[in-house]
Amino acid sequence: MRHNGLILQAYLGKAGLKTLAIERRAIAGGGLSTLEDPRGFLHNTHAFFLRAITAMRWYADLELERHGARLIEPELNVALITRDGRALEWWTDIERTIASFADFSQRDAQTLRRWHDEFVPIVTQILAPEAHSPPLPPAERRALLSRTSAGRRLLAVSALSPLEFVEREFEHPTIKAGLLFFNGLREVDLRLPGFGHHIAALLASPAKAQMSRGGSAALARALEAAVRATGGEIKLAAEPRRIVVEGGRAVGVETADGELIRANHLVASSLNPQQTFLDLLDAALVPRDMRERARRFQYNLLAPLFALHLDLAEPPRYRASAERGELARAFMVILGLDHVDQFGDIVRHHEAGTIPPTVMWGACPTLFDPSQAPEGRHTAFMWEKLPYRVHGDAENWERLREEHGRAMLKLWQQHAPNLADAVIDSFTRTPLDIARDLPNMRDGDLLVGAFANDQVGYHRPFAGAGNYRTHLPGLYLCGASSHPGGNITGLPAYNAAQVILADLGLAADWMPAPIAAQLAAV
Ligand SMILES: Cc1cc2nc3c(=O)[nH]c(=O)nc-3n(C[C@H](O)[C@H](O)[C@H](O)COP(=O)(O)OP(=O)(O)OC[C@H]3O[C@@H](n4cnc5c(N)ncnc54)[C@H](O)[C@@H]3O)c2cc1C
Numbered sequence: 001m002r003h004n005g006l007i008l009q010a011y012l013g014k015a016g017l018k019t020l021a022i023e024r025r026a027i028a029g030g031g032l033s034t035l036e037d038p039r040g041f042l043h044n045t046h047a048f049f050l051r052a053i054t055a056m057r058w059y060a061d062l063e064l065e066r067h068g069a070r071l072i073e074p075e076l077n078v079a080l081i082t083r084d085g086r087a088l089e090w091w092t093d094i095e096r097t098i099a100s101f102a103d104f105s106q107r108d109a110q111t112l113r114r115w116h117d118e119f120v121p122i123v124t125q126i127l128a129p130e131a132h133s134p135p136l137p138p139a140e141r142r143a144l145l146s147r148t149s150a151g152r153r154l155l156a157v158s159a160l161s162p163l164e165f166v167e168r169e170f171e172h173p174t175i176k177a178g179l180l181f182f183n184g185l186r187e188v189d190l191r192l193p194g195f196g197h198h199i200a201a202l203l204a205s206p207a208k209a210q211m212s213r214g215g216s217a218a219l220a221r222a223l224e225a226a227v228r229a230t231g232g233e234i235k236l237a238a239e240p241r242r243i244v245v246e247g248g249r250a251v252g253v254e255t256a257d258g259e260l261i262r263a264n265h266l267v268a269s270s271l272n273p274q275q276t277f278l279d280l281l282d283a284a285l286v287p288r289d290m291r292e293r294a295r296r297f298q299y300n301l302l303a304p305l306f307a308l309h310l311d312l313a314e315p316p317r318y319r320a321s322a323e324r325g326e327l328a329r330a331f332m333v334i335l336g337l338d339h340v341d342q343f344g345d346i347v348r349h350h351e352a353g354t355i356p357p358t359v360m361w362g363a364c365p366t367l368f369d370p371s372q373a374p375e376g377r378h379t380a381f382m383w384e385k386l387p388y389r390v391h392g393d394a395e396n397w398e399r400l401r402e403e404h405g406r407a408m409l410k411l412w413q414q415h416a417p418n419l420a421d422a423v424i425d426s427f428t429r430t431p432l433d434i435a436r437d438l439p440n441m442r443d444g445d446l447l448v449g450a451f452a453n454d455q456v457g458y459h460r461p462f463a464g465a466g467n468y469r470t471h472l473p474g475l476y477l478c479g480a481s482s483h484p485g486g487n488i489t490g491l492p493a494y495n496a497a498q499v500i501l502a503d504l505g506l507a508a509d510w511m512p513a514p515i516a517a518q519l520a521a522v
Pocket residue numbers: 001002003004005022023024025028029030031032045046047048049050051238239240270271275305307434437438439440441446447448478479480481486487488489
């Protein structure tokens with residue numbers, strides 16, 4: 001049961017429904033996963049940088065702090081360290097970020113301030129409420145946004161691609177690279193019109209990267225506790241074989257070992273559309289055009305990650321921190337990225353299934369949470385975007401993993417020479433490991449679906465299955481393949497809970513006002 005599944009379960013339990021979740025693995029949490037090695041080092045093998053979790057409404061509604069969650073938000077949130085030892089820094093305090101931009105370009109620093117100030121109201125009044133609501137049909141959304149100047153501005157900026165936005169607004173190649181990197185982190189195709197506002201929104205958003213104390217899995221444990229507090233049950237090491245439909249309505253799930261679990265009200269799936277519509281439903285129960293749309297659901301080419309994890313005797317000490325002492329406490333560190341032109345190269349390598357020159361990012365979690373390693377010891381990791389089908393076949397990762405891990409460590413050591421003697425142990429995780437571990441992340445796509453192919457907003461995952469409802473009464477979607485998409489946001493579940501409770505005629509005091517009313521009031 002994935003974080004989205006757990007969040008939906010907790011909301012339904014809060015509304016008085018009896019709930020049961022089925023999880024394939026022996027532990028719940030999906031992308032919120034932490035491994036402990038025999039020496040007591042913790043490694044977060046999936047999500048680590050958790051975006052503004054404490055600002056999420058479900059975090060408060062489900063009382064996750066009472067259930068043990070603690071999030072840490074380091075002040076120097078992100079640092080891009082260049083080859084020549086300079087650093088572009090994003091702070092939780094926008095003034096410090098602007099000052100860092102000014103070290104590279106005074107003009108870009110002013111541009112940052114202008115976009116920040118203009119987009120703060122757009123983020124708070126439009127984009128954040130939209131992410132927290134079932135999406136509107138595109139024509140209705142456009143009509144509502146066209147009524148206000150903030151809405152019209154948003155529509156105009158979105159018409160650009162992120163690449164056009166950055167090329168038009170900023171001048172310094174490192175700043176452009178840093179901004180696009182952030183957008184690329186969210187896996188939007190940088191060349192795609194319709195997403196130009198993402199960068200402006202990012203500049204204006206108060207939402208910064210956080211980490212979960214005790215490891216990402218500690219947040220999953222808090223979610224589990226929230227579920228159990230409502231009487232919800234979680235069945236581990238159980239795989240669904242089919243969704244049971246009677247009289248045209250989803251009425252339960254049959255597990256792989258033959259158990260029939262009946263549901264009085266609904267079945268919700270947080271799996272991908274192929275799993276839900278093609279694997280778990282008999283073909284006769286899904287109209288041919290729905291099957292075709294599920295089959296054509298696309299995954300992100302640029303999402304798969306390769307990871308290098310280290311057990312350390314001491315934290316990485318970056319050469320650049322001799323000049324800039326603050327880098328010793330940098331949270332996310334980006335290495336190997338100096339120039340905006342590298343993006344074209346990375347995309348070409350992904351299309352060809354080859355390995356680009358390394359651009360990587362990661363953290364040393366124990367700088368902020370010593371509980372993630374034995375006393376005095378540290379952990380650190382770096383991620384790199386690499387193709388799933390490397391040289392045409394994902395299985396090739398088995399023979400390439402060690403060599404590639406060494407290449408990453410070499411680049412890391414160039415920036416942090418002390419790593420030459422500090423590494424106690426290491427391991428790698430490939431895009432193939434990800435897809436094997438969490439099969440919903442098909443082709444290693446950790447966002448479980450591209451933001452292209454009309455898979456955005458009202459039509460995510462595809463027309464006819466948007467808004468968390470399917471063609472079958474009683475069957476709902478609540479995972480990253482639905483709006484607003486992947487990452488640890490919990491928002492597909494938060495929104496699915498609104499739709500389900502409305503369909504069941506149940507009221508809940510946490511429910512936001514309908515998004516159409518919120519947009520009309522901007
Ligand atoms: C290496 C890596 C790094 C990442 N880093 C970040 C990050 O820093 N920040 C961030 O926000 N996000 C990150 N993500 C992405 C994030 O983890 C996912 O987008 C998110 O977990 C998706 O949430 P979900 O609830 O839809 O599904 P998931 O969390 O993927 O959970 C799906 C669940 O379904 C189960 N499942 C799959 N198939 C079946 C089946 N057939 N039967 C039963 N159960 C099944 C799985 O075991 C799993 O528990 C990362 C992912 C990876 C792989």
